Amino acid sequence: MISVFLYTIVVLIWGSTWLAVKYQIGPVSPEVSVAYRMGSAALLLFLLGLIKGLPFKFALRDHVLMMIQGALLFSLNFFFFYLAAESIITGLIAVICSTASAMTTLLNSLFSRRLPPIQIVFGALLGILGVCLIFSGEVFESQSQRTVVSGFLFAVCGTFCFSMGTIVSSRNRGSGQSTLTSIAWAMTYGTGLLCVLSLVRGNVFNFDPSPSYTLSLVYLSVFGSVIAFTAYFALLKRIRPEQAAYATVLFPVVALTLSTFFESYQWSAVSVFGVVITLLGNLLITWRAA
Secondary structure: OHHHHHHHHHHHHHHHHHHHHHOOOOOOOHHHHHHHHHHHHHHHHHHHHHHHOOOOOOOHHHHHHHHHHHHHHHHHHHHHHHHHHOOOOHHHHHHHHOOHHHHHHHHHHHHOOOOOOHHHHHHHHHHHHHHHHHHHHHHHHOOOHHHHHHHHHHHHHHHHHHHHHHHHHHOOOOOOOOHHHHHHHHHHHHHHHHHHHHHHOOOOOOOOOOHHHHHHHHHHHHHHHHHHHHHHHHHHOOOOHHHHHHHHHHHHHHHHHHHHHHOOOOOOHHHHHHHHHHHHHHHHHHHHHO
16 A cells, blocks of 8 residues: 555656646756756755754765766756757656656666566557657647657656666665665755756856746655655665656656646647557556566
């Protein structure tokens, strides 16, 4: 029951954060917006850790792993997702992210030097086919095909970082670390990387005081980062990384529903079929692990 509860939290919150990301696009550069999000979330987690009296000291090896976590899960992946949101609707980004379950499984098989089961391969191919169908319609209907393609590639890069981060995070699940404080450290390292990235790209640390930007930032920091990531890492302590990534399967259902109402997403026969195929591929992988 605990795992089901954690899954529900992750799906509902992360499924809705994609729309909130849309309101972050504007005068503030993507890496600066993500730095604000992760930096404020890290401060909240450190504060909660102090209140609960949790340990903040970790071994050097743990800090190295948390640095890698921060780079993959709390900076680069969101940086790519925010770039993608400049070109395509957030519901479609969620569809691509839903393939993280298959991608994580395939990467784990690669690292362990073993062939994945044929059912995993078939499910992954279905997911890829579904995503291609959806974006084929988007490319043909859009007046700026290059922009749609770039958004698609950014979303794929973000999903790859998320999958790699999930695998790295699972390596720490048996070390007895405090989930809350380890996430706080990882987010801090991720924030530092984003600040360096911003300086390299020549972007300033400005702020958009508009209600849409401010409220979406608060939602993304508190719910999308603190609560959802805490629940996600709690899942990683109970189950395998491939299974934890299956929470992404239902992201598109929540995200595309919101995009239909708030981003005027126009459904077509091809896009409906593509979403169904993608979900079937992910559910096939989920069914095997159940």
